[in-house]
Amino acid sequence: MTIDAVYILQLTLNGLALGLLYALIAVGLSLIFGVMEIINFAHGELLMLGAYAMTFALPVVGLLYWPALAAAILLVMLAGLLVYEILLARLRPDEFERSILITLGLSIILIHTVQYFFTATPRIVDTQYGFDGVEIGNIRITLTRLIGAAAALVAFAGLYSTLRFTQFGRAMRAIAQNREAALMVGIRPRVVARNAMVLAAGLCGLGGAALAPIQLVTPYMGQFLIFKAFALVTIGGLGNIPGAVVAAVVLGLLESVIGGFFASAWQEGSVFVVMIVALLLRPEGLFKRGGMRVG
């Protein structure tokens, strides 16, 4: 029985790490939806860019983890800025379908551009930590995984306090709650939308860069994650950021545990089943605007 307990603990830890990663993407989607009322289909590709940036930055800085991570995040934030200025700034808030189709086009372009230049061959990344790990009893966790999860946690803490306690973050919530009132107090919607996009891109960059040493890096890695994140925001509702985090972690755990005991089809299928149930239970509660909450 001790083996089982260890196994379950291992699954739980994996699930937590997985869930945090989903949450990074889902929260970014929530931010963008709250401020601009659009869905960024190319969000997963920003994450993929982050992972690729990490793979190329690491050798340059002599496999040092932190400088490479910083470089990757900055690069993805820059990409987010460009995406906003070139494409999204032209959209009006009510053009939801159009936003999906435009960012879908962007997603295709990014995936295949990366594939064209770097081929579809998965890349393995080495860091200064190599495969060092921490052992707690019978459980072994690699250092990169631990750092990745910790970085995600720190990012959430940072995001939470930004949204809660700074004017910069509060303005994003303000626009999500009442656009006209935001104009009344002198908030410039475009500036806030740009900030939200860059911030969300930064979270993606962090996710991608932290993921690069943990799993294989391929041009398609973002696509699967984004689908998960979409399902997640459908379950948790957009605009509710702690809700998205909780839902993400629960989903990560669920997947990990189901994947540990059943065929992997069930693992993926469970997400969809949960989503359908959520839709049936509260069809109008999802995607409700007007209340980006942080607590």
Added chain:
Amino acid sequence: MKLAAALAAAAVFAVLPLLTSSNYVIGIGISALVFTTAAAALNLVYGFTGLLSFAQLGFWGIGGYAAALTVVGLGGSFWSGVVLAGVICGTIALVVGYPMLRTNRHAFVIATLTFALLATLIARDWVSLTRGPLGIPDLPAPEAFGRRFDTPRQFYWIAWAFAMAAIAFLFALCSSRIGRTLVAIKQNEPLVRAQGISPMPYKLAAFALSAAITGAAGGVYCFNLRIIDPTFLDFYYMQTFLIIVIIGGAGSFWGVIGAGIALSALPEALRFSEDLRMIIYGVILVVAMFVMPSGVAGWLRERRLARMREALR
């Protein structure tokens, strides 16, 4: 006049195998027919009813697998496989469509997307049913009246007959009261309700019929490829259908049919590099959404309306 042009195009397509001896051209013709049909089905939900549904990709794949498994697993014929593909997809659409359609348009898009993903995952992971990444190869050629349709040239007639039947059905539907009501629902749902019409059955019918046709199209197409594996659910197909609908003009029946025929040569013309082809697809999509968000047909319509307004001034 549009109908006459359509009949002429149908006739040209009918005699295509007599005009060329190239199997390559025939292959493009088959793709053109099937993709145009699937795009017309997408147009029914997105263009007419206003529901951006990514579930089409799922139905395309489910249809393909259903047809293939009917033949390989149950020993049925190609014909029963295609029919079953349509029936299964239509039924699934009714079941999942109801909760999806009760949500708002944001959640609907995301839910249909997740459905498509689920279908991909099942194709890959439910190995005992789908044989996973290996796929189901060596699908037998269709047979009828004691003939085997085993060359592309012969298979072309099947694709042609299928496309004509499906497009004729969709045309009858879209130009009927039901089609008119779908357009009305897209434009102004509260007004529809105020006129005694409940939108839900109409939306559900459009979603399910579109799913059935897409599924049957998937069933036909996998027998053209002679193999079905998880790449049959590649997002590439969804993008192709979407681009046809958007370039043609969502909501314009003949605009989409025209775009389907015109654009089917595009993937072949861009065959020199898989990745460049997809990049160009993406660029086309982005540029079209900025330059002509309502497609060629929408652009023509705007010009016509502008002239009318001018004349009335």
Added chain:
Amino acid sequence: MSAILRVTDLRKSYSGIHALDGVSFDVEAGSITGLIGPNGSGKSTAIDCISGFQKLGGGKVVLGDADITGRPAHLIARAGLMRTFQTVRVYDRLSLADNLAIAAQQFDPATWIDEFLRTRRYRQAVEASEKRARQLVELIGLQRYYEAETGILSYGQKKLVALAAALMPHPKIVVLDEPVAGVNPSRIREIEVALQQLNQAGETFLIVEHNVQFITTLCHRVIVLEQGRKLTEGTAAEIHTDARVLEAYLGMTPEMAEAEMRGAA
């Protein structure tokens, strides 16, 4: 005359505000009844609740013999209550003819099977609908636009189209939500005349309007709402000279206001 629409003790509140606080009134068959009141008095909420576009918090709505309380909007329409909307709603991308045909299609016996088989029933239904449509289009004076998309029409013309669409299925009662708001003053008179003609032909109207002048020239009976309650009810002449109505529109009398402010300070 008998009441075709009987509204009893209508209640509705959201976020702590009583938008409707027990409103009751009747609409006589064959009459034009006006529902007026200042901004925020609950007129629009009242007709949204009656027509099923908002859930009502309490009360009863009876149309003819049928209790339609709390039914979904499309069933209320099928029971014979057609309505228009404050911000004009038409199908911009459909022709005027189609706009009118859709409004009637739920009310004829032809099903989609009839349509596919082109049965006699279907042909008769289409013929009847087209005849009615032509009549109404003539009445609103838009014959030359019969085949045109309604998107090209002006705001006032669209209001007329919405009115005609509501009349298509020979409803028991037509509820008009601000039929002349935003309409060019020169056209208001035309709408007035059209409504009078229709009324003489037997149509019943309930009209919500801000323009008191318009209401008092047209309506047999006027109901005045204020703060979610019925303030008074009477003939147009009675309403026009009622001091309370003026008060509702212009706000507190100076004496009241002064008293209030002394109390607040």
Added chain:
Amino acid sequence: MNSPVLELISVTAGYGDNPIVRDFSTRLRAGTITTLIGGNGAGKSTLLRAIYGTNRFFSGQIVFKDEPVERLPPWERLKRGIGFVPQGRCNFPAMSVGENLKMGCYTLPAAKHDAAIGRVTDLFPLLRERWRTEAGNLSGGQQQILEMAMVLLLEPSLLLLDEPSLGLSPRMQGDVFATVQRIAATGVTVLVVEQNVRGALLISDLALVMEQGRKFMEGPAAEVRTDPRIRQAYLGGNIEQTAA
């Protein structure tokens, strides 16, 4: 204190291709309260939005403190001292009163936040009492006061109010009018659109009457209040006809 704070010179504004306010000219003097009245759809709200810059401006000039502002975006006008409280609920319902006030300081440098909030909460002690309450849970009248306070944080010299008493009980309407008077007493010029004509005219110095997007009448509030034509104007009749 008699120079005009705001001067409108044949302003034409509206939405899309549709001008609603046409050729509107007037002057507002510092420290006065002006009521803008007229029937539904006369263009009152459109005029206020045009002054703040949240709709389409067709032609004319808006001169604020000797500077033309009609081409500036709303936040620039706010910085120059034009504050606007739109109709309906216009706060951040899922934020506390405190956070709402901090959002009101958005365009101020951080060093000035505390002083500004202190000043406004002195004016409206109620807001300090309800500091942690979510704005969406306040009563209608309290929300209206919060909204005015959010704009007053920036010490605007011109305050535009769109139907501040809408949907309030007579008692709360009285509160709101008293508040407007107190604001004006601090030297702020107020332009208010009101449906409660009598209440608003009572606290106003001047009245502007609009009909179909144009200025119909202008004069001291006391005179306008007793003018018989107002009744007709407000009850939607044809003014020219009635006057003749």
